Amino acid sequence: MKRIYTKYKPHYRDNLTLAIPVVISQVGHMVVQLSDSMIVGHWAGTIPLAAVSLANGVFIIILVTGLGFSYAITPLVAQESAKQDQNECGRLLINSLLINIITGILLFSLVYFGSRYMLDHLGQSPLVVEQAKLFLPLLAISIIPLMIFNTFKQFAEGLGFTKQAMKVSIWGNLVNICLGITFVKGLFGIAPMGIRGVGYSTLIDRCLMAIVMSVYVLRSERFRKYLTDFSTQSIDRVRSWKLLKMGAPVAMQYTFEVSAFAGANFIIGSISPVQQAAHQVALTLASCTYMMAMGVSAAAAIKSGNNFGVKNFTGLRASAISSYHIVLVLMCITALLFTFCNNLLPYLFTTDKAVIVFAAQLLILAAFFQLFDGTQVVGLGILRGMGDVKVPTVITFLAYWVVGIPVGYWCGVHLHLGAMGVWYGLVLGLMVASILLFVRFNALSKRHSLM
Secondary structure (H helix, E strand, C coil): CHHHHHHHHHHHHHHHHHHHHHHHHHHHHHHHHHHHHHHHHHHCCHHHHHHHHHHHHHHHHHHHHHHHHHHCHHHHHHHHHHCCCHHHHHHHHHHHHHHHHHHHHHHHHHHHHHHHHHHHCCCCCHHHHHHHHHHHHHHHHHHHHHHHHHHHHHHHHHCCCCHHHHHHHHHHHHHHHHHHHHHHHHCCCCCCCCHHHHHHHHHHHHHHHHHHHHHHHHHCHHHHHHCCCCCHHHCCHHHHHHHHHHHHHHHHHHHHHHHHHHHHHHHHHHHCHHHHHHHHHHHHHHHHHHHHHHHHHHHHHHHHHHHHHCCCHHHHHHHHHHHHHHHHHHHHHHHHHHHHCCCCHHHHCCCCHHHHHHHHHHHHHHHHHHHHHHHHHHHHHHHHHCCCCHHHHHHHHHHHHHHHHHHHHHHHHHCCCHHHHHHHHHHHHHHHHHHHHHHHHHHHHHHHHCC
């Protein structure tokens, strides 16, 4: 252990310097969902909590598709920055901004105009669907400012500036929580809005975050040298296509994974609203730790992009392996937290005893898949930094939709194991993805090292 630590110590330090602010920023995305669930669970009840689960299950599929496109700029900017081509970074930013705004508008239209039809045909409880229809359209509108925020966030992170987005996320979450409680409960003379209150608070929060992050990047002195060619004249097909070739597979990777969890949500919702609410509690907690792993993954993508840009394949491999070590330690800690606090954590969201019992059981399974969840997302980040996105896309599809969901459906519905059975399938899917992505990284990095 001492020999391994000595060997990778410089890479641990470099990766953690990048990763910690990104982790906090990524967790910020989940804190929005976390706070929404906690506020609704305590002040609106079990049915609205299940409705938040249903609405988030539909919306998250659309959301990660958009975020996948915005992630494309990070490894590309990291590669160009390593080559000292600063002007190209600004050209990539303006093209990425255009793509992400258009993507946000298209996804908003899809959710806003298709949500009512979609919710009516998922076989969910009518009471839950009625509440979800009040919440989902507000989430749909918020995707446009979120895409703008993420464009500038990913650009800054690609250049190694990770603390600014972290600060914006922290303040944004505080605003979201304060507004959510005010709107849902009805404070300061405002009439109680119920589930719509968290929708309005999320929308306002994301608009403010988009404004602050974009103004910061465009006006900060440290980015000025990168923005020389940031103008509409730099918009062209070549760079846009380059971003789309990177972003589309990344969007599909996250869509396959998140849609599998959303599919699990729909399966559980057809079994019982109580189990669906429990699924929301356990999944929200697990998603927070997943966002922490995504922060490590983002740092791994940046370092891989830097090393890949200057063809330092030995350094790339060492940095990548150190990222695996970091996420394994992090996920072990969260797995222990879920195991020993599984009966206490659900009280953060609800006092409904039936929901708490099911959620406590699911958190034990969540503890098991922490290691697989963390290592698979880090594997995706490393390969994305190397420009390898097509094969990982196939791997994620096979893991979640050929293995995970079919096994979960069989165990949950046909074997009558309920939510626990569905989660067995999710654990298996994550394990398959984790192993295959590591095999892909190992083979690809060794091949480059021998060149």
